[in-house]
Amino acid sequence: MRATDVTDEQLLTACDAASFERFYVRHVDAVLAYFSRRTRDAELTADLCAETFAAALASRQRFRPGEAPATAWLFGIAAKKLADAQRKGYAERRMQRRLGMERIELSDADIARIDRLGEGDDARAWLEQLAPDQRAAVRAHVIDERPYGEIAGELHTSEVVVRKRVSRGLAAMRTRIGVRR
Amino acid sequence: MNQDYVTQLRLQLREAALREERRSPLAGRAARVRRGLPGPAPLAAALALALFALAIALGVLQLRSDSEPVKPRVIQTFRVADNLLSLSGGFGAAWASDTVAGRVLRIDPKTRKVTARIDPSPPSTGRAAPTAPAPADVQVIAGAGAVWALTGDLLTSGSQGPVELARIDPRTNRVVTHIPMRSPSGDNFAPQFLVADDRYVWVIGGQGALRIDPARNAADRFVAYAPGGGTVAEGERVWTFTPDARLRELDARSGRVVHEVRLNFQGIEHLFPGPPGALGLLGLAGSTDLALIDRNSGTALWHADLGDDLRAVTYEGDDLWAHVSRAPDGPDRLVRLDAGTGRRTGEVKLRNTDAVALDRIGDELWIAEPGGTISVVR
Numbered sequence: 001m002r003a004t005d006v007t008d009e010q011l012l013t014a015c016d017a018a019s020f021e022r023f024y025v026r027h028v029d030a031v032l033a034y035f036s037r038r039t040r041d042a043e044l045t046a047d048l049c050a051e052t053f054a055a056a057l058a059s060r061q062r063f064r065p066g067e068a069p070a071t072a073w074l075f076g077i078a079a080k081k082l083a084d085a086q087r088k089g090y091a092e093r094r095m096q097r098r099l100g101m102e103r104i105e106l107s108d109a110d111i112a113r114i115d116r117l118g119e120g121d122d123a124r125a126w127l128e129q130l131a132p133d134q135r136a137a138v139r140a141h142v143i144d145e146r147p148y149g150e151i152a153g154e155l156h157t158s159e160v161v162v163r164k165r166v167s168r169g170l171a172a173m174r175t176r177i178g179v180r181r
Numbered sequence: 182m183n184q185d186y187v188t189q190l191r192l193q194l195r196e197a198a199l200r201e202e203r204r205s206p207l208a209g210r211a212a213r214v215r216r217g218l219p220g221p222a223p224l225a226a227a228l229a230l231a232l233f234a235l236a237i238a239l240g241v242l243q244l245r246s247d248s249e250p251v252k253p254r255v256i257q258t259f260r261v262a263d264n265l266l267s268l269s270g271g272f273g274a275a276w277a278s279d280t281v282a283g284r285v286l287r288i289d290p291k292t293r294k295v296t297a298r299i300d301p302s303p304p305s306t307g308r309a310a311p312t313a314p315a316p317a318d319v320q321v322i323a324g325a326g327a328v329w330a331l332t333g334d335l336l337t338s339g340s341q342g343p344v345e346l347a348r349i350d351p352r353t354n355r356v357v358t359h360i361p362m363r364s365p366s367g368d369n370f371a372p373q374f375l376v377a378d379d380r381y382v383w384v385i386g387g388q389g390a391l392r393i394d395p396a397r398n399a400a401d402r403f404v405a406y407a408p409g410g411g412t413v414a415e416g417e418r419v420w421t422f423t424p425d426a427r428l429r430e431l432d433a434r435s436g437r438v439v440h441e442v443r444l445n446f447q448g449i450e451h452l453f454p455g456p457p458g459a460l461g462l463l464g465l466a467g468s469t470d471l472a473l474i475d476r477n478s479g480t481a482l483w484h485a486d487l488g489d490d491l492r493a494v495t496y497e498g499d500d501l502w503a504h505v506s507r508a509p510d511g512p513d514r515l516v517r518l519d520a521g522t523g524r525r526t527g528e529v530k531l532r533n534t535d536a537v538a539l540d541r542i543g544d545e546l547w548i549a550e551p552g553g554t555i556s557v558v559r
Contacts, residue, residue: 017198
């Protein structure tokens with residue numbers, strides 16, 4: 001099995017250091033982009049990103065494969081960290097302290113890279129972070145405005161399944177941006 | 182050579198993960214058991230048995246300490262759309278926002294059927310451009326003599342497109358006007374959601390709150406504040422709190438601070454409206470510890486640990502209903518508290534995680550879920 005064949009879910013549930021490191025490498029840019037677009041602050045983005053992955057590392061045993069994609073789980077953590085930071089005015093370092101991690105000082109190159117990551121199209125970036133089946137369904141129905149029946153026929157599945165994928169995809173996107181009443 | 186941020190964080194996480202492995206070898210075994218790989222089955226069985234016994238003991242204690250007058254329960258779940266974002270009761274109907282179709286739905290509380298689908302988007306723009314699903318977002322609320330729908334770029338709080346407030350006449354189900362959501366100086370105040378009472382509608386944003394006068398269909402007050410943790414607006418007053426734990430009351434007419442008091446409840450991070458008619462506000466510490474705060478003295482009158490993250494509250498007579506979530510780990514719950522004392526009087530487990538809104542519809546409590554279903558609790 002090649003490295004790219006291993007799913008995010010398998011990397012998270014493996015519970016060894018190397019697997020989590022691969023999970024981090026796959027998603028660190030997306031998480032940085034997510035925070036950078038929302039905060040427009042490279043320092044805060046870096047702090048939130050570190051805290052998110054620290055929390056993911058500390059709580060990965062609570063991840064349940066099959067209930068939600070690993071990316072949805074990761075961005076659920078990210079959304080909560082962002083909401084906490086918006087309430088408090090700063091990013092907490094609770095999980096990093098628990099894991100003995102130090103705060104990383106950013107170089108000018110780091111700041112430029114994080115700012116660049118934040119310049120993408122928000123909605124498209126969030127769309128790309130969805131699970132493949134949800135991404136295809138949301139793109140076909142919401143962006144291309146195609147009817148459910150037509151999409152179902154093309155994907156060789158039922159209309160009900162396509163409806164669920166669209167619904168769950170949009171819900172996941174909303175969760176990732178931290179919508180809260 | 183200096184390493185970049187991504188590499189430094191990668192190395193720190195690797196070292197932390199290795200420390201965790203060394204510190205807790207059982208963790209790795211538990212993971213193997215969950216995946217069905219060979220592991221210490223007797224230990225897992227003993228642990229499960231112990232947890233089961235503990236759960237029974239805690240359950241018995243809980244039953245003894247809680248005298249629940251009437252046990253709330255989910256009596257029905259029905260589907261109205263592909264996705265829902267908000268829900269509000271008024272004018273003999275339930276009003277919900279379908280974010281896939283970008284419509285406001287009018288639902289008959291008796292038949293549970295959708296009786297109208299209303300497009301709240303401005304006629305000039307029509308359906309959203311096919312580049313992103315964001316403009317389909319709609320927040321709806323019933324109050325102040327009409328149904329109001331916040332529509333447009335709610336996904337990024339107005340940073341990438343306009344946000345407008347549509348007024349819907351509940352007698353005809355037609356949009357009668359659109360009001361642009363901008364501060365008096367024309368700035369984006371990051372509109373997020375709506376609150377309404379008998380007289381006014383407030384649009385709460387991340388950087389300010391805008392009041393709408395229904396008699397003129399126009400904004401008549403704007404109060405700016407620093408981005409922070411929650412805002413409560415009512416009539417001529419707006420409450421926020423400062424990073425140094427002070428509750429601040431602002432006059433909506435002048436925008437000035439008219440009262441400020443230190444909170445004696447530690448760690449408040451969010452505010453919710455208090456019980457109707459009471460001179461109190463709900464404060465949330467962390468994400469689970471709820472308190473009723475006297476808005477004059479800043480004193481916590483009661484507090485209650487809800488166990489999971491609080492998402493929304495609503496009131497029903499003397500009861501306070503708190504919607505709590507542990508998403509993505511488990512189903513949401515509705516916790517019923519005595520609004521006067523904070524005592525827990527009931528709880529109901531919901532079918533789904535991440536429910537998006539709740540409101541009182543007649544003598545029932547309706548909970549809107551992202552999959553387009555509504556659960557009814559009585």
